[in-house]
Amino acid sequence: MKSKKKVISMLLGMALTVAVLGGIFAAPRFTDVPSTHWAAASITKMAQGGLISGYGNNKFGPNDKFNIDQMATIIARAKGQPTTAQGGYWAYSAVDYCVNELKCLPSQGAISAANYSKVCSRELAYYMLVTGLGKGPDGDAQNAPWVTAASIPDYADIDGAYQDAVVTAYQLGLTVGTDSKMTFAPKANLNRAQAATMFVRAGWTKAATIATEVTTGLTNDELFGKIKEMGVWTEGKDEMGLPILTAKDSKYGGITVVNDGTCLEITMPEWNDSAWGTIGSAGLYDSKTGKMLYSTGFGYDARMLVKQIIQMAYPNAKDAAVAGYKSAFMQEVWQSSNSYPAFFDWIDGRAFLAGYSQASHQFAVSIYELNDKVSYNQFKSTGVTSTKSQYATKTGSWDNATKAYELTKW
Numbered sequence: 001m002k003s004k005k006k007v008i009s010m011l012l013g014m015a016l017t018v019a020v021l022g023g024i025f026a027a028p029r030f031t032d033v034p035s036t037h038w039a040a041a042s043i044t045k046m047a048q049g050g051l052i053s054g055y056g057n058n059k060f061g062p063n064d065k066f067n068i069d070q071m072a073t074i075i076a077r078a079k080g081q082p083t084t085a086q087g088g089y090w091a092y093s094a095v096d097y098c099v100n101e102l103k104c105l106p107s108q109g110a111i112s113a114a115n116y117s118k119v120c121s122r123e124l125a126y127y128m129l130v131t132g133l134g135k136g137p138d139g140d141a142q143n144a145p146w147v148t149a150a151s152i153p154d155y156a157d158i159d160g161a162y163q164d165a166v167v168t169a170y171q172l173g174l175t176v177g178t179d180s181k182m183t184f185a186p187k188a189n190l191n192r193a194q195a196a197t198m199f200v201r202a203g204w205t206k207a208a209t210i211a212t213e214v215t216t217g218l219t220n221d222e223l224f225g226k227i228k229e230m231g232v233w234t235e236g237k238d239e240m241g242l243p244i245l246t247a248k249d250s251k252y253g254g255i256t257v258v259n260d261g262t263c264l265e266i267t268m269p270e271w272n273d274s275a276w277g278t279i280g281s282a283g284l285y286d287s288k289t290g291k292m293l294y295s296t297g298f299g300y301d302a303r304m305l306v307k308q309i310i311q312m313a314y315p316n317a318k319d320a321a322v323a324g325y326k327s328a329f330m331q332e333v334w335q336s337s338n339s340y341p342a343f344f345d346w347i348d349g350r351a352f353l354a355g356y357s358q359a360s361h362q363f364a365v366s367i368y369e370l371n372d373k374v375s376y377n378q379f380k381s382t383g384v385t386s387t388k389s390q391y392a393t394k395t396g397s398w399d400n401a402t403k404a405y406e407l408t409k410w
Contacts, residue, residue, distance in 0.1 A: 030060035037062065039193035042200040050207035051077050052196060062193035069116040070192075071125055072098040072105055074199060075132045080208030080380050089113050104132030106161065123162040123186035125195070126175060129202055130165040134172070136203030141173030151182055158186040174202045208380055211373040214349030217315070220369050224259040226312055232305065233257070252305055253297030262369045264313075266306055268297035270361035298363065300406040303329070306365060307410075310352075313367045317348035326410055328354045329363060344379065351376040 033043050043060060046052040051074050054060040069091035076083050076094035079102070086092035095116050098105035105128055109115040135141070147170040149155045149163065158166050166184060169175050175198075178185045190198070199205065218226065224243065228235065233245035238258055247255040258265045296302065307322055314321035328343040343354040351368035368375055402408065 029058065030054050030062075031058045033060050033062055033193075037193070039197050042197040043193060045200055045205050046196045049205040051199065051205065052192075060192065062196075063191050065119040066125075066190040066192050066195040067117050068105070068108065068120045068124065069095055069113070071120050071128055071195070072116070074195075074204070075102070075104065075128060077207040078133060078136070078204045080210050080377075082210060087112075091116065098128065098132060102132050104128045119189040120195075121186065122184065122188050122190060123158050123166060125190055125198065126169045127162040127165040129174065129198065130168050130172070133202065133204055135174065136199075136205070138200075138203040138205050141201055141203075143171060143173050144176075145171050147171050147182075152177070153181050153183050154186065155184070158184065162186070172202075174198070209346045211346045211351075211376045212349075213371040213373065214316075217349050217370045218312070220259060220262065220264050220367065223313055223367070224257070224264060227257055227264075227309055230305075230308070247302075247305065249301075250295040251299065251301040253295045253299060253302045255297045255302055255305060257309070262372065262375070264309075264367040266309060266365040266367070268302055268306060268363040268365075270298050270363075271296055296405065298405045300409050303405075303410070310365070310367075313350065314348040314352070321347050321352060324352060325354055325365065329356075330407065346376050351379070353379070 030043065030047075033040050037043075039062060043052070043062065047054070047060075052060075073083050073091055073094040076097050079097075081097050082093060083091070084093045089095075089112055091113075092111055095105065095111050099107055099111070106124075108118070147167065149167055152158075152167070152170065155163065155166075166175075166186070170177070170182070175184070177183050178188070224245075227233070228245060232247055232249060232252065234248050236244050236246065238244040238256075240260075243259045245257040247253070253271075254269050256267045258267075307325065310321050310325055311318045324343045324345060324347070343352065345352055350370050350372065351366075353366035353368070354364065356363045
């Protein structure tokens with residue numbers, strides 16, 4: 001079976017779907033953004049995701065200027081970075097992060113309102129978006145790799161430091177320009193409504209969770225011990241010499257749990273090894289008998305076994321952890337997407353990663369070590385999640401998958 005690094009590599013390199021569950025935010029009702037406003041949907045989505053807020057009086061100011069420090073704050077929130085004031089400047093930590101750590105914001109001088117509470121031009125905004133975030137988890141804009149500098153009529157007007165990023169923004173589908181000629185208008189300034197639509201188009205709509213440590217909980221070694229006590233496993237070593245538990249009963253479809261000391265990896269195969277190579281176009285499901293042709297790790301009993309483990313790992317946030325697992329699985333069983341994990345979040349003092357490998361037809365759950373903020377922050381800063389989806393199972397249809405895996409039962 002796979003060690004932590006191998007499984008994470010699998011998740012990063014496979015076709016996956018995602019249901020990313022960040023914090024839950026009540027949708028503000030801005031009195032100056034009626035439902036008929038051209039940017040109402042984008043503003044609402046960004047506000048629900050915790051990336052933007054109004055002025056505290058139920059006003060959003062859609063036509064107000066969008067400043068550089070506001071751009072930095074959204075990027076910091078999308079990366080899960082704390083946004084705190086310093087020296088009387090509300091956006092200090094966000095600006096400092098973008099300038100000195102993420103390096104997506106060229107220095108405008110000392111970090112202060114005087115230097116960064118200035119209106120953000122389109123060229124700077126897209127430079128920061130491309131170099132700081134790229135295309136996000138909810139982005140569904142079509143790539144346009146054919147775009148070159150020659151495709152943009154006013155390319156020469158773009159600041160030389162921003163030109164490459166602007167071309168990349170076109171190629172990623174983050175912008176199509178301001179008119180039918182693909183004019184970019186680099187020196188034009190953004191207002192708050194335009195900024196909201198820019199981020200939504202790019203797929204950034206949710207603030208990432210900030211990792212906080214807990215004072216109680218099981219280490220992964222302790223958790224692995226509790227899992228063994230369930231009495232449904234055969235103990236052994238994987239090819240890396242790591243401790244591995246394999247479910248004995250065929251109703252669990254060959255589920256395995258590997259412990260590398262820092263991460264527990266649960267692998268749920270869609271079918272067992274004996275079925276590999278014999279399935280072909282016949283699939284896994286016999287529609288005439290309404291039964292699976294092979295044992296599966298996607299069935300009800302298997303899913304409930306994994307659910308029990310997740311509840312042990314996240315005792316103070318069982319519902320949130322199970323909801324992430326369920327929503328990711330329910331999409332991924334028959335839907336897959338880009339090369340990104342389906343679910344990644346910090347819950348109850350540890351990171352939780354889940355995703356489906358279309359290549360190997362396995363659903364994997366990674367439970368990180370208690371209070372391992374380093375791994376969480378490293379992945380969060382470089383990893384991407386996706387909600388793009390398409391059919392992926394070998395059962396033949398949505399209805400077959402629902403019947404075969406008893407997906408109405410959770």
